[in-house]
Amino acid sequence: MKIPIKQICREFYLLSNRLSLVEKLIYCSFGIVLIRSIYLTIINLWQTIITSILAKSQIIYAIFLGILIFGLGFYLYISRVKYKQNSLEESSLNDDINEPRNIYPEGNYNENININGDYIEIHGDVINIDQNFSEVAQEIRELITELQNQGYSEEDAKTEIATELAEEARKKPKVRKKLFMWKKSFSTNTKKTNDENEVAREVVTSATVYSHTSSKDFTEVVSGCYQKLDELLKARKWEEADLETAKIIYVISHKELPENSPYKTYLTNSFGSEYIKVLPRKDLNNINKLWLKYSNGRFGFSAQKRIWKRLGDGSDTTYNRYEIQKKFGDEVGWRKEGNWLYYSDIYYWRTAQSGHLPILLMLRSGKSERCHIDFEILKVLVERI
Structure with missing residues (x-):
């Protein structure tokens, strides 16, 4: 044989x-x-x-x-x-x-939940716990809504999900590690605890209030919340972080604009230096700190400010001199061989020249055109940062 x-x-x-x-x-x-x-x-x-x-x-x-x-x-x-x-x-x-896979108003909901490995399976929905918290939070909110549609109250739905998460955290080290990491990062409660039930409850609560901008449109952003930007920068997703920065500033600043501002009435799809002028300094500095933190000081508004001040001999009024604008573009890598880059040539990598990012906030050109920078916005950033 x-x-x-x-x-x-x-x-x-x-x-x-x-x-x-x-x-x-x-x-x-x-x-x-x-x-x-x-x-x-x-x-x-x-x-x-x-x-x-x-x-x-x-x-x-x-x-x-x-x-x-x-x-x-x-x-x-x-x-x-x-x-x-x-x-x-x-x-x-x-x-x-x-076995049926439906959720019924009566009965034990925990029997319909199973968590395996890197995935949390709830009523046929599989959640990868290795995703960004923003994505996990969205799926948890959808599950809560689904339970509410089946007759659960919001609090009961949260409790059911949190109970199962805590149970699985006790059995699986990776799930427990993730829960405690999320609690530390996003919960407003800074009190330390080793109770899985308490931590799971806080994670579910954080998921229900978690807010960030959409990947397609400007949506509501709660002032002071930069979770998604933090996640993108931490993951070195520079291009997505660049777009997220522009979205956050647009949404926060739009709320701060005076009621008689043309940007508030009929220029609603436009963006200019007026947004930067009304942006709370705390938000501007927080966004800048995140860029500095994850790029080791290479990217961010203050990195751009240092270069601008040096080229302008310490003056903020030289922004309208085209010679200085060209020198600045050369210095930060927005120009190459005497020409402004096309959008597709923006170098979204950690080894890009100092001050290269963020840029989308100041772009006034389409993706098929050479970069046209609104230096009025840069001037206001330099003044306020």
């Missing part, structure tokens, strides 16, 4: 991946001891064979028989594991087919 070695190795590999870390360490230690014992036994036996000059040939047969029995036992063990795994998969498949 030909033993399928490749299949045995594959099954052994799959089996090892299903073991926990503690089990892997135990089996690894056992394996090392076993291999060392076999190695020493073989060496001793080989020396005996050499010295005995086949006088005790029965030892050879014993070794051969031992290896054969060990191999046969190993093969039978792997076959048994494979059979058991197939049976479990068939059983799970049948359960999934036969």
Whole structure:
């Protein structure tokens, strides 16, 4: 009978991946001891064979028989594991087919929730806990809404989700680590705690109030909330962070504009230096600090200010001199070989020249055109930062 070695190795590999870390360490230690014992036994036996000059040939047969029995036992063990795994998969498949997956107003909602690995599965919706919190928060809000549509109150829906999250956090270290990280980053409660129920509740509560700008349109942004910008910059997603910066400033500043401002009435789709003039200094500085933090001081408004001041000999009034504008463009990498870059040539990378980003806030050109910078906006930024 030909033993399928490749299949045995594959099954052994799959089996090892299903073991926990503690089990892997135990089996690894056992394996090392076993291999060392076999190695020493073989060496001793080989020396005996050499010295005995086949006088005790029965030892050879014993070794051969031992290896054969060990191999046969190993093969039978792997076959048994494979059979058991197939049976479990068939059983799970049948359960999934036969068991309803609806949420009912009555009954235990926890029975419909399962969290596996990097994913949280709730009523057929799979949430990857490795996503940005903004995406997880959106999905949690949608689940709360779904539960409310099924008869739950908002508080009951939050409690059900938080209870299951806490239970899984106690069983799975990765889920627990994520929950505590989210609590530390986004919860307004700074009190330290090791209670999974309390932390899960705060995470669900944070998800319901979490707000950021849409990826397509300007939407409501709560002043002082920069979670998404923080996440994008931390992930080194410079282009998305550049767009998010422009969105945040637009939305916050639009609320601060006077009621008689043309930008508030009929120039609603326009953006100019008037927005920067009314932007609360606290918001401007907070946005700037995030850029400085994640770029090690390479990007941000203050990085641009240093270059502007140096080129203008410390003056803020030289922004309207085209020679200074060109020098500034050359310095920060917005110009190359005497020409302004096209939008597609903006270098969204950490190795870009100092002051290269952010830029979208000041762009007055389309994506198919060369960059046209509104230096009036830069001038106001330099004055206020």
